[in-house]
Amino acid sequence: MTAVTTLTVRQVTDLIDSHFPQVHAGGKILFVEDIGLRTARVRMTYDSQSVRPGGTISGPAMFKLADFSFYVALLGLQGAAALQAVTTNINLNFLSRPAQRDMVAQVRLLKVGRRLAVGEVALYSVGSPDMVAHATATYAMPPEHMKRTTP
Amino acid sequence: MTAVTTLTVRQVTDLIDSHFPQVHAGGKILFVEDIGLRTARVRMTYDSQSVRPGGTISGPAMFKLADFSFYVALLGLQGAAALQAVTTNINLNFLSRPAQRDMVAQVRLLKVGRRLAVGEVALYSVGSPDMVAHATATYAMPPEHMKRTTP
Amino acid sequence: MTAVTTLTVRQVTDLIDSHFPQVHAGGKILFVEDIGLRTARVRMTYDSQSVRPGGTISGPAMFKLADFSFYVALLGLQGAAALQAVTTNINLNFLSRPAQRDMVAQVRLLKVGRRLAVGEVALYSVGSPDMVAHATATYAMPPEHMKRTTP
Amino acid sequence: MTAVTTLTVRQVTDLIDSHFPQVHAGGKILFVEDIGLRTARVRMTYDSQSVRPGGTISGPAMFKLADFSFYVALLGLQGAAALQAVTTNINLNFLSRPAQRDMVAQVRLLKVGRRLAVGEVALYSVGSPDMVAHATATYAMPPEHMKRTTP
Numbered sequence: 001m002t003a004v005t006t007l008t009v010r011q012v013t014d015l016i017d018s019h020f021p022q023v024h025a026g027g028k029i030l031f032v033e034d035i036g037l038r039t040a041r042v043r044m045t046y047d048s049q050s051v052r053p054g055g056t057i058s059g060p061a062m063f064k065l066a067d068f069s070f071y072v073a074l075l076g077l078q079g080a081a082a083l084q085a086v087t088t089n090i091n092l093n094f095l096s097r098p099a100q101r102d103m104v105a106q107v108r109l110l111k112v113g114r115r116l117a118v119g120e121v122a123l124y125s126v127g128s129p130d131m132v133a134h135a136t137a138t139y140a141m142p143p144e145h146m147k148r149t150t151p
Numbered sequence: 152m153t154a155v156t157t158l159t160v161r162q163v164t165d166l167i168d169s170h171f172p173q174v175h176a177g178g179k180i181l182f183v184e185d186i187g188l189r190t191a192r193v194r195m196t197y198d199s200q201s202v203r204p205g206g207t208i209s210g211p212a213m214f215k216l217a218d219f220s221f222y223v224a225l226l227g228l229q230g231a232a233a234l235q236a237v238t239t240n241i242n243l244n245f246l247s248r249p250a251q252r253d254m255v256a257q258v259r260l261l262k263v264g265r266r267l268a269v270g271e272v273a274l275y276s277v278g279s280p281d282m283v284a285h286a287t288a289t290y291a292m293p294p295e296h297m298k299r300t301t302p
Numbered sequence: 303m304t305a306v307t308t309l310t311v312r313q314v315t316d317l318i319d320s321h322f323p324q325v326h327a328g329g330k331i332l333f334v335e336d337i338g339l340r341t342a343r344v345r346m347t348y349d350s351q352s353v354r355p356g357g358t359i360s361g362p363a364m365f366k367l368a369d370f371s372f373y374v375a376l377l378g379l380q381g382a383a384a385l386q387a388v389t390t391n392i393n394l395n396f397l398s399r400p401a402q403r404d405m406v407a408q409v410r411l412l413k414v415g416r417r418l419a420v421g422e423v424a425l426y427s428v429g430s431p432d433m434v435a436h437a438t439a440t441y442a443m444p445p446e447h448m449k450r451t452t453p
Numbered sequence: 454m455t456a457v458t459t460l461t462v463r464q465v466t467d468l469i470d471s472h473f474p475q476v477h478a479g480g481k482i483l484f485v486e487d488i489g490l491r492t493a494r495v496r497m498t499y500d501s502q503s504v505r506p507g508g509t510i511s512g513p514a515m516f517k518l519a520d521f522s523f524y525v526a527l528l529g530l531q532g533a534a535a536l537q538a539v540t541t542n543i544n545l546n547f548l549s550r551p552a553q554r555d556m557v558a559q560v561r562l563l564k565v566g567r568r569l570a571v572g573e574v575a576l577y578s579v580g581s582p583d584m585v586a587h588a589t590a591t592y593a594m595p596p597e598h599m600k601r602t603t604p
Contacts, residue, residue, distance in 0.1 A: 059369050059389055060362040067361050087361055088569060089542060089591065091242045091393040093269050093287060095262040110282050111246040115568060115593060116541060118244050118285070120271070122261075131261050134269070136244060136287055138542065138591070140568060210520050210540055211513040218512050238512055239418060240391060240440065242544040266417060266442060267390060289391065289440070291417060393544045395571050395589060397564040412584050413548040420546050420587070422573070424563075433563050436571070438546060438589055 009035050012075045019083055032072050038109040040073035046102050057098040066121040066135040069105035074117055084142035091136045098132045099125035115141055160186050163226045170234055183223050189260040191224035197253050208249040217272040217286040220256035225268055235293035242287045249283045250276035266292055311337050314377045321385055334374050340411040342375035348404050359400040368423040368437040371407035386444035393438045400434045401427035417443055462488050465528045472536055485525050491562040493526035499555050510551040519574040519588040522558035537595035544589045551585045552578035568594055
């Protein structure tokens with residue numbers, strides 16, 4: 001089982017901004033709001049061209065939010081050692097039409113093994129109790145020799 | 152949105168036993184333990200040939216437990232009106248090896264619409280905190296004219 | 303079972319451009335290349351900022367290609383009657399790193415019922431035989447009263 | 454990439470019968486019919502109690518057929534080296550009601566890496582062209598030190 005050290009919101013944000021600045025290409029709309037033990041919460045602000053073709057939040061934008069949020073939770077748990085983790089599967093169920101508002105993703109990691117990590121992500125429009133979409137995701141963890149031990 | 156009446160454990164058990172006794176073919180090992188608002192808990196006892204080829208609990212047995220438990224939660228919420236609901240998708244992630252013990256499924260319905268119901272099921276070995284498997288499932292709800300209004 | 307009329311590439315392209323121009327927001331990079339009986343092929347050109355943060359093709363871009371291509375195949379089969387179909391589930395497996403080239407999606411519809419359509423999408427980098435990603439998708443078909451009969 | 458040696462139907466059958474006889478607990482109904490390069494075909498005969506509670510073929514039976522068939526294809530490709538591979542994910546779409554007949558699974562491996570193998574399985578009722586169910590599956594490949602090199 002993995003160590004249970006948990007990074008702060010600031011530490012995870014810094015890790016991503018320095019290693020994957022391209023995630024914010026087109027304008028920063030993804031903000032890490034909370035890191036817990038095997039959990040994370042991320043907000044996607046509703047102020048960008050990229051999320052609202054046609055006035056609603058697009059499927060690809062929700063995909064990106066779910067995938068990014070899962071990665072945030074992994075970094076929160078393992079720090080730089082998880083930087084090279086890669087998505088192998090995402091299963092997305094679209095449940096209700098998103099509102100034209102900020103969206104929040106709540107992640108819960110279900111398993112973090114040496115080789116695979118599995119978790120779920122619930123997406124909500126801020127201010128509404130109905131889940132907009134639900135994802136389960138699997139990441140392949142980096143092989144031991146690829147793990148960074150310093151940020 | 153559907154009505155929020157909730158059947159009791161006894162009512163759901165009776166509905167299934169009278170309409171789908173074949174689910175217990177080979178010996179009754181599935182027991183409804185709890186019905187909540189859009190939730191259900193079901194136990195699969197570890198005493199049958201059918202669940203333990205090789206000494207562990209088989210994938211098909213876990214599939215059956217997950218699928219059955221989701222159906223239980225639907226019946227708990229909608230009663231006989233949901234009897235003709237059918238599984239359209241199950242996505243199962245296997246997380247850790249099950250113990251040679253009873254297994255418990257905890258269901259949470261995420262959306263119950265007129266046409267589709269979506270939910271998630273967490274499977275645990277009794278006495279262990281680690282999730283053994285996680286499923287998301289989709290059921291097609293019966294068309295209006297097929298819904299039973301009396302048990 | 304649905305009718306088996308098949309629209310041409312031009313007809314499907316025109317339907318999308320007139321009803322969902324927002325899919326091309328940021329620059330047109332998705333091109334319908336072929337429509338067959340329950341099949342479609344769509345190309346995503348590698349010339350846009352939106353697909354290549356970091357020099358590779360992003361997960362959200364692949365999600366968009368898979369989702370769009372499935373929709374193209376539905377329109378190819380049913381024409382304007384399918385315009386209001388909506389994605390309910392996409393399950394994406396990422397298999398190999400995409401090349402920095404155009405990407406092609408090949409769709410095969412597995413079932414097109416009155417309520418649900420299910421199919422699979424294979425994504426390739428042009429010029430490479432290895433599948434980059436594989437998706438299965440489910441769409442909810444529009445209720446009868448919402449179906450358009452004229453483009 | 455893995456070697457492309459392909460075992461025969463007889464060799465795969467023998468491997469399974471000697472290492473996992475429990476898969477046939479309750480009576481042998483699963484028969485390997487064909488092994489190709491990254492493909493396999495398996496038949497589930499319709500003569501057992503276990504597949505037909507209520508007169509139709511159960512979801513768990515279809516799950517078992519899909520999972521088993523994928524494993525057969527892996528063994529066909531890699532031989533005993535793949536014996537310790539384990540299922541990590543199965544995503545099953547149920548498309549049409551199975552007939553009360555034998556069912557055939559056709560597997561296609563999409564990727565076989567050092568750590569993960571991904572593939573798809575199509576299930577048909579013998580004699581009908583409509584796909585009954587479609588699965589995508591992921592297996593975790595055994596770590597190097599667990600791979601058997603002799604049957």
